[in-house]
Amino acid sequence: MGVQTAVACAAGAAVAVGVYYYATTQSTNGMQIKLSASQRAKKKAKKEEEADDSKQRVNVFFGSQTGTAEEFSKIIAQDGKDAGLNVQVFDLERFDAAMFANSNSLFLVATYGEGEPTDNAKPFFEWLTTQADGDAFKGMRYAVFGLGNTQYEHYNSFGKDLDVKFSEFGASRFLELGLGNDDDDIRRDFEQWTSKLWTTLREQLGLEQSGEAWVKNGVEYHLKYTAFGSQAAAMAAGATPCSNTLETSNRIIDLPVTVNRELYQGGDRSCRHVELDLRGQTVTYETGDHVGIYGNNDSESVETLAKRCNVDLDEWFTLADENGESPFPCPCTVRDALTKYIDINGVPRKGLIAALSEFASDDKEKQQLVKLTHTEAHAEYHAYVVEASRNVLDLLHDFPS
Numbered sequence: 001m002g003v004q005t006a007v008a009c010a011a012g013a014a015v016a017v018g019v020y021y022y023a024t025t026q027s028t029n030g031m032q033i034k035l036s037a038s039q040r041a042k043k044k045a046k047k048e049e050e051a052d053d054s055k056q057r058v059n060v061f062f063g064s065q066t067g068t069a070e071e072f073s074k075i076i077a078q079d080g081k082d083a084g085l086n087v088q089v090f091d092l093e094r095f096d097a098a099m100f101a102n103s104n105s106l107f108l109v110a111t112y113g114e115g116e117p118t119d120n121a122k123p124f125f126e127w128l129t130t131q132a133d134g135d136a137f138k139g140m141r142y143a144v145f146g147l148g149n150t151q152y153e154h155y156n157s158f159g160k161d162l163d164v165k166f167s168e169f170g171a172s173r174f175l176e177l178g179l180g181n182d183d184d185d186i187r188r189d190f191e192q193w194t195s196k197l198w199t200t201l202r203e204q205l206g207l208e209q210s211g212e213a214w215v216k217n218g219v220e221y222h223l224k225y226t227a228f229g230s231q232a233a234a235m236a237a238g239a240t241p242c243s244n245t246l247e248t249s250n251r252i253i254d255l256p257v258t259v260n261r262e263l264y265q266g267g268d269r270s271c272r273h274v275e276l277d278l279r280g281q282t283v284t285y286e287t288g289d290h291v292g293i294y295g296n297n298d299s300e301s302v303e304t305l306a307k308r309c310n311v312d313l314d315e316w317f318t319l320a321d322e323n324g325e326s327p328f329p330c331p332c333t334v335r336d337a338l339t340k341y342i343d344i345n346g347v348p349r350k351g352l353i354a355a356l357s358e359f360a361s362d363d364k365e366k367q368q369l370v371k372l373t374h375t376e377a378h379a380e381y382h383a384y385v386v387e388a389s390r391n392v393l394d395l396l397h398d399f400p401s
Contacts, residue, residue, distance in 0.1 A: 057087075058087045059088050059104065060087060061089075061124075063120060063124070065112045069108045069109060072108050072147075075194075075351070078351075083198070092120055095123070104204075105143075110146070111157050112290070125158070128165060134169045136169070137166060142172070142174070145177075147182065148179065148182065224321075227317050228315075228317065242330075257276060258275045259273060260272060305338060308396050314333055316332070317332070344391060344392055347389070348390070350372065353381075356399070372384065
């Protein structure tokens with residue numbers, strides 16, 4: 001597994017496709033995809049015009065604060081495309097009032113703060129509650145999946161509000177509201193909801209394949225890997241537009257941690273008291289503000305993964321998807337990508353495991369990996385991966401071929 005495949009595969013976790021099989025990843029040794037905002041918009045519009053039947057089109061809108069709703073949206077988009085649908089993913093920050101009427105629309109939205117919309121969904125919610133009318137949603141068929149945490153008083157309030165509001169405007173709900181609980185197993189909640197989603201869409205739109213077609217057919221997710229011989233060459237090529245709202249809507253800065261202590265004594269729950277030093281920083285904090293903490297991956301884990309995949313951590317590169325966008329700030333080094341941007345410690349999804357099976361040279365290991373992806377093997381998957389908190393490094397260790 002070379003550097004292009006390894007980084008592209010790892011980037012799949014960051015871009016949230018949930019697939020580690022990329023058939024057309026390539027290095028152009030300096031060639032760079034560069035598209036202006038207008039060019040990207042025209043390219044997306046052209047794709048939309050190519051749909052043969054508007055009933056086969058599904059729009060997926062996300063409101064995301066930390067990237068999970070965006071990740072889930074792109075997973076749905078990939079599964080939908082594999083099933084023959086024309087699926088488009090939209091950041092709610094970039095909504096257009098004309099997008100909803102006579103559409104098949106999915107909304108994946110997180111609740112933030114005290115029951116509020118996420119930052120990127122606030123303009124949409126303000127329009128929805130102050131300006132929109134029934135004509136904007138006439139003929140819309142919709143489903144909502146909310147992302148929340150039962151530790152908070154206003155659990156999934158934003159998702160619940162959208163579900164009710166769309167119905168009040170006369171839109172037709174084709175699937176019951178899904179509620180993901182991050183205090184338990186939000187990915188399991190999501191998978192259970194999408195299982196119902198694909199069953200319903202197959203009935204309504206006449207799909208021939210299920211949302212798990214990738215298990216049988218594999219998945220191609222196209223990323224262009226451009227390697228540079230030096231930092232100067234990479235910087236001269238310029239930055240690649242970023243598709244991840246986590247990187248574009250939030251200011252991320254380094255802050256020293258001065259206090260980090262556990263508050264619970266005993267039991268299996270953890271709650272920590274953390275203090276950050278703002279002295280000498282331009283950022284300010286007021287009572288009621290929210291802080292998101294994005295920690296670096298452990299350097300030893302990064303080194304181990306790089307060695308396992310035979311990659312050069314100091315190589316400069318860019319990644320670009322079919323829209324010319326990267327899932328994280330580029331150009332950067334492989335070390336920065338694996339340390340700062342890519343979740344190498346997260347629980348591997350079934351799509352990732354199915355894709356890794358493509359690389360397994362040992363037949364027994366391949367079959368074991370494939371078995372974990374089957375719907376009827378949910379208990380085995382949950383015990384081996386989720387309960388054991390295994391990550392991609394653990395999989396590579398347990399399946400060395």
